[in-house]
Amino acid sequence: PFDVLVIGGGPAGVSSAIYAARKGLRTGIIAERFGGQILDTLGIENFISVPYTEGPKLAENFKEHVKRYDIDVMERQRAKSIRRNELLEVELEKGAVVKSKTVIIATGARWRNVNVPGEKEFKNKGVAYCPHCDGPLFAGKDVAVIGGGNSGIEAAIDLAGIVRHVTVLEFLPQLKADKVLQERLYRLPNVTVLTNVQTKEFTGKEKLDGITYIERDTNQEKHIEVQGVFVQIGLVPNTEWLEGTIERNAMGEIIVNEKNETSMPGVFAAGDCTNSPYKQIVIAMGSGATAALSAFDYLIRN
Template structure:
């Protein structure tokens, strides 16, 4: 079931088990059941701490992981947890055995305070790079609180449930039988959605920072690391550590790294940040920035963080079409991540809107999964790199329509078509399809800064060559700025520039110098 290289890696992890485990497996006569049986039996052979027992669980095939002598952990895998979910399996084995998850004490306290029973069901595909974050977060909650349980459900194995619940995007999470949400969610995001929010009191006693970074993507991470290396007090507050990079699958243009994936890259960024004495505050959204004696950043939870300098690196998000049907049919046929949601549309007809690199790459990716792809571009020509254009034009199941303005996404309970206007003739046309993937660029996350600092007509923060804004002591970096190109490597460089600019500002400013030396 597992190749020798994976077995060797797994063997090392299994030596870290802190208690004996009982795997209860519900096995049928189907091939997936037999593959699952082979998997858990291999685990049993690899560690004397693991015992496999046949049992009847809610779903077949599935298996639960429990600590011997303890109550049920609530951690269940329905379908094979391979592909991107293999890490979820390894972490579940370790955490159920008694190995403490790497979670802040304040977050653990919030989890353990939950009294009501929470039964989560998480639908995934094994090609989804966002799904493991959700599965692992809910598994941690299940391990830490006996009132909580989570079952990972692999959609390919339980297609009847996917159909019955009309699931058209992964991850999709159900809570106590009702749709809870979809898309990538971290542990803190789930707690916030449950109403277990931080009230800001945990930030009340924080001393002012020399450099406070707002945003935890590549630019924010680089800015925080460069600042901390100067030996000054550094903090980083981020709604979502890693930002948009979490939604990127293949990354092949980081110099010195031939290829990686978004979540793996984010993990390495966070690990690097944590190597320094940086105060990391995750799942916190900035609401306002004001220049007073110090620069004050007010969070959505009411807390106020202060810094002698602030570096804004809030990144960008997917641009939306803003046409009728887009919001209504999100996760019901409207999607933004072809890597995550592509398998849900296997054998169906879909459209990709956007003729840049991301749109053409999405069309190429989906063409290998779906029945047919219609690539729609607003202008006369595709904007993607020539090599990508040549590739997409070679695919027999891809139709390219240019000079097309999408006017509506149609459907009843889910997407059934798309309407566009021919910009040459003015004629309105309809395409029958089951999915629409939107890939039309980015919008900077700067709405909360309106009136506080100078921005251009696109909402991008205007910066100089030092990363400085028009407000003394406030710097900015990355995709939220007016930089000419939106690339990970450029964002990291601009984060470093802003950090150096902030440090230079402090050593040249009398008040800042006195504060640092105090």
């Protein structure tokens, strides 16, 4: 059996595996897609000490770093369930059961898509999901934000300070964001809010050049020109497979304490799959390190 079995090969999982291996622990990683969300990221400008890198390049660096240690990497494998017998047992979708004394869950999250024509085609060519990451790429341009919840309105306020103009599109007749955020938003001079509208298509040729939407009360189709659109309709944690075993909040995020312990003894969690309030690479790496050190602590006490 492993001492530490990490589920997930993104920034959180890789960081926890390296920390665990450096403690001399027998460490394994099970990852569906080694690298995680960064594989879908082009420019990364906030990975501190590296002023600019690209997702696929950073994923290569992860691989190189992991190779320096005796870490057993099992790629293209999906965990299906976890249970505790004498040891912790993780069942894989392909049928095998992997045993370990401790487990670190780092299965990350995925952005909810609007699923309209153009979304896939213009991803990274105007269609973005992370304002902290990609906002500065649209400095001086016109952008739209899809979604009038807290994350959408926070994104719009954030972007309004960087871009020329922001249009918010919300499907419901009113915004769902907290009142303070809405007040803040309505005080900004370069923001337009469209409610009761349905996004129909992201348009463009090589790159995104606009959005077609339908006014739901009049059924009229309209088009606005934008160079960027931020989709902000939710981040979904990859935790469905933990149903009934590990405690999660209403959003499906794994609840962890400051030591990254979960509700199951010996099981830790890190990164975007947890209730950590902010989801970023450096934050995921930090929590991965914390989870590994906590697992080490657990092992020397049990």
